[in-house]
Amino acid sequence: MAPGGSTRRLPADLDGIADAARLLRAGDLVAFPTETVYGLGADATDPAAVARIFAAKARPRFNPLIAHLADVASAQAEGAFDAQAQRLAAAFWPGPLTLVVPATTRTSVCDLARAGLDSVALRVPGSALARDLLAAVGRPVAGPSANRSGRVSPTSAAHVLADLSGRIAAVLDGGEASVGVESTVVACLGGPPRLLRPGGITREALRAVLGLELAGPEGADSNRPVGPGLLASHYAPRARVRLDASIIAPGEAVLLFGAARPAGLDRARAVIDLSPRGDPVEAAARLFSGLRDLDASGAAVIAVVPIPSTGLGEAIRDRLERAAAPR
Ligand code: TXA
Numbered sequence: 370m371a372p373g374g375s376t377r378r379l380p381a382d383l384d385g386i387a388d389a390a391r392l393l394r395a396g397d398l399v400a401f402p403t404e405t406v407y408g409l410g411a412d413a414t415d416p417a418a419v420a421r422i423f424a425a426k427a428r429p430r431f432n433p434l435i436a437h438l439a440d441v442a443s444a445q446a447e448g449a450f451d452a453q454a455q456r457l458a459a460a461f462w463p464g465p466l467t468l469v470v471p472a473t474t475r476t477s478v479c480d481l482a483r484a485g486l487d488s489v490a491l492r493v494p495g496s497a498l499a500r501d502l503l504a505a506v507g508r509p510v511a512g513p514s515a516n517r518s519g520r521v522s523p524t525s526a527a528h529v530l531a532d533l534s535g536r537i538a539a540v541l542d543g544g545e546a547s548v549g550v551e552s553t554v555v556a557c558l559g560g561p562p563r564l565l566r567p568g569g570i571t572r573e574a575l576r577a578v579l580g581l582e583l584a585g586p587e588g589a590d591s592n593r594p595v596g597p598g599l600l601a602s603h604y605a606p607r608a609r610v611r612l613d614a615s616i617i618a619p620g621e622a623v624l625l626f627g628a629a630r631p632a633g634l635d636r637a638r639a640v641i642d643l644s645p646r647g648d649p650v651e652a653a654a655r656l657f658s659g660l661r662d663l664d665a666s667g668a669a670v671i672a673v674v675p676i677p678s679t680g681l682g683e684a685i686r687d688r689l690e691r692a693a694a695p696r
């Protein structure tokens with residue numbers, strides 16, 4: 370689309386899918402829903418289309434993108450799957466898992482989408498709407514989260530438009546994302562698989578399938594990225610984020626989880642409870658919209674009560690630590 374043009378909101382029906390697929394095949398940018406977060410889609414085989422993603426997000430070019438595929442067979446055609454990768458694909462696809470595997474001569478995902486690496490990141494999303502779109506496109510679709518680089522990831526079409534309206538051709542509106550945090554990224558590059566990013570598939574679930582504990586990820590306090598895109602500061606709201614808060618200062622916004630009630634809560638400017646019953650699955654689904662809503666309260670600080678790092682809590686803590694990292 371021409372800069373300054375308007376972004377279309379496409380319905381989640383056959384016409385909407387057909388329009389979105391046509392735009393993607395023509396090299397335009399279309400944000401699309403997945404079960405984790407909304408992706409900013411472009412034809413992954415077309416370097417010019419992929420370049421538009423980096424421009425729209427204002428994203429550093431060294432950051433490689435995930436290619437999304439409609440089904441397991443299409444994904445396997447894009448890279449070399451060892452036994453562990455096969456096992457993970459069989460167990461968790463379609464779903465919130467991304468596999469980084471060696472690229473091959475058959476890989477159609479372009480160099481720019483892979484940031485020049487000899488590996489490729491692949492995902493078959495759990496969202497049926499996403500897979501219908503991918504099947505209609507018939508090519509891998511590159512898709513980082515559909516937010517400006519370094520900002521909070523979008524879990525609704527409204528979030529996408531708040532960040533990218535006028536910068537992308539369309540958004541396919543599939544309602545709220547059900548998982549709410551990005552996919553788990555696992556590298557299978559020979560040797561034992563490594564966890565590059567915690568996400569929608571828990572460490573415990575990976576261990577159960579592989580029969581071994583995964584190494585990684587390296588700490589979010591490091592500015593030396595493991596996955597090239599894993600910068601310490603990321604997912605940042607405008608407000609400063611303060612973790613493991615037990616006392617609230619007047620005027621702070623507060624993110625609650627479970628039964629914890631920090632002192633001074635009555636002086637908070639705004640309060641959002643991620644999960645009153647302390648369920649990390651429910652909390653993950655609300656995390657990014659909660660951060661956006663607290664940011665909108667105008668508070669200078671978002672204080673977060675302690676959140677245990679078991680199950681999806683690991684991904685939640687990872688995102689919050691990045692949001693709290695120095696910028
Ligand atoms: O849930 C998700 O994963 C969402 C939805 C839209 O699918 N996508 C997403 O994309 O979170 P993005 O671009 O924000 O994150 C991709 C992550 C980055 O941390 C990147 O460094 C890593 O995957 N990655 C991609 N290709 C890689 C590669 N070849 N080697 C290592 N890490 C890679």
Ligand code: MG
Binds near residue numbers: 513514522
């Ligand atoms: Mg992102």
